[in-house]
Amino acid sequence: MKFLRQTAAVFLVAIFIATLFAGILAPAPYARQFRESPNALPSRIHLLGTDELGRDLFSRLLYGSRVSLLLAPAASLLATIIAALVGGVAGYVGGWIERIALAGTDLSMSLPWLFLLLTVRAVLPLNLPPAASLLITFGLLGFFGWAASARVICAGARGLRNSDFVLQAKACGCSSQRVLLQQVLPNLRPVLYAQFLISIPVFILTEANLGILGLGVSEPLPSWGGLLRGLENWSAVQANPARLAPLVLLFVVVSCFQLVMPQEDFAS
Amino acid sequence: MTQATPLLSLRLSVDYPDKPSVLRNLSLEMYHGETLGLIGQSGSGKSTLALAILRLLHLHRGEPRGEIWFQGRNLVDRSEREMRSVRGRELGLVLQSPLSALNPALRIDTQLEEAWRAHAEGSRDAARKTILETMSSVSLPAERSFLRRYPSQLSVGQAQRVLIALAILHRPALLIADEPTSALDVITQSEILQLFQRLNREFGIAILYISHDLLSVASLCHRIAILYDGEIVECAPPSQIFGAPQHSYTQKLVAALPRGPFLDFHNDKLGSPASIADEDECAERSAKLSPR
DSSP: OHHHHHHHHHHHHHHHHHHHTHHHHOSSOTTOBOTTSTTOOOOSSSTTOBOTTOBBHHHHHHHHHHHHHHHHHHHHHHHHHHHIIIIIHHHHHOHHHHHHHHHHHHHHHHSOHHHHHHHHHHHSOSSOOHHHHHHHHHHHHHHHSOHHHHHHHHHHHHHHHTOHHHHHHHHTTOOHHHIIIIIIHHHHHHHHHHHHHHHHHHHHHHHHHHHHTTOSSOTTSOOHHHHHHGGGOHHHHHHOGGGGHHHHHHHHHHHHHHHHSOGGGGTO | OOSSSOSEEEEEEEEETTEEEEEEEEEEEEOTTOEEEEEOOTTSSHHHHHHHHTTOGGGGTOEEEEEEEETTEEGGGSOHHHHHHHBTTTEEEEOSOHHHHSOTTSOHHHHHHHHHHTTOOOOHHHHHHHHHHHHHHTTOOOOHHHHTOOGGGSOHHHHHHHHHHHHHTTOOSEEEEESTTTTSOHHHHHHHHHHHHHHHHHHOOEEEEEESOHHHHHHHOSEEEEEETTEEEEEEOHHHHHHSOOSHHHHHHHHTSOBSSSOBOOSGGGGSOTTSSOHHHHHHHHHHHOOO
């Protein structure tokens, strides 16, 4: 198990670095169209072949991985921060504040949030510049994806609220805010870390879902969702099975995230 | 430090939502530099009293009524902000279980520094200086490597000393110790008792020592108060408690002490704070401290 975890971690780091240096590693810019060779099969020039527009699939995969792998953690960070604020304060303060916050998270969790995302995304103009669509997609993920984490963090903070060391810190004259920041938060760190890690693959998959439906990051900027959309054309996939590469990579990366997660955190 | 004004004088009733009248019009007086032992069985409201004095009872959903006069002020009227400046600076608290009262996620120097910052401003060096002084006054190694440890890396006795250091960092006038030795083995227990005695003598810190162990209290305290059924039923010097207990509960407590050829605690000798070396000094102190 330890070997698997290490391998997964090494693999994730390798992919991450590869995507960071996409500008150097990619044989062509992601939007460049080789008009003379559309739908090319894998060759030495195009490692994974090209799409209908003659864009190099390997380059698009590298750039697309960069978008997904950088922005899913960013969205996860946003979601975890919101969850820590809502859940941490609610659990620590307790009383009616906790009740309202938990009602809010319950409401938010009961919403079918993929549909909600679709609705919100559909309300926004579709012809956004790629960079804006990218920020909006992951901003939305972050803003809608905090509820489950908030509940977990709230439960952790509630347990700490009545702990002896919080009582002791208060008896030393520390203010409530200070106790929350200096005493409670460090004890929540493992929970926050686990929630952060758990949210990343969730957001990668959600972005892929949106992308397949054409509501994610807009063309020509690639993302995993957008690349998976290319699989709609089944005859092209049959002609060039290397087109399945984004799907395989998505599967492997999400599995690796599951493997890397500290097992002991699942108990809590 | 006049004889006439007590350091702490309270008259208090406490209710919990599911348990009314835990304390019923309990009245208690303590004097400067005094060590008062508070004895009562489990669930008799000893810890409730400790938290009520610090005005932290709301954390356990208790509702106190009455007055708590401490150093000339009624703490019941104070705002939360004013109470915060009293807690830790004038009133210290030591809890029962040292390992749960220290934050497991923080190094002990961080925790001591937090407690220092609650009432002092200044550089890290100033904080460190006070912390190191306090460490040596509770007989802990005043070394950086020791301060960098986490609570899980300490023995229970060391952790209890760190807890005491936290409580006396600002030299409070009154230290409330809530069963501070009940989680310790006998040898560590006697060391901690000696430490309390030394803090009382060296710094003149008054100590409200809450316990269910009559013997350990006898060796430390100038007076012993017996809490029974939410009231103080008897409050007297150890000699009287052991020699001539008045209340039937006190009589039962004293009668329950172990007896045997080597164990005779039922004479007057043990009645005075035995470990204070100088008998004369002891007598002088109890004369000075005795309210009547």
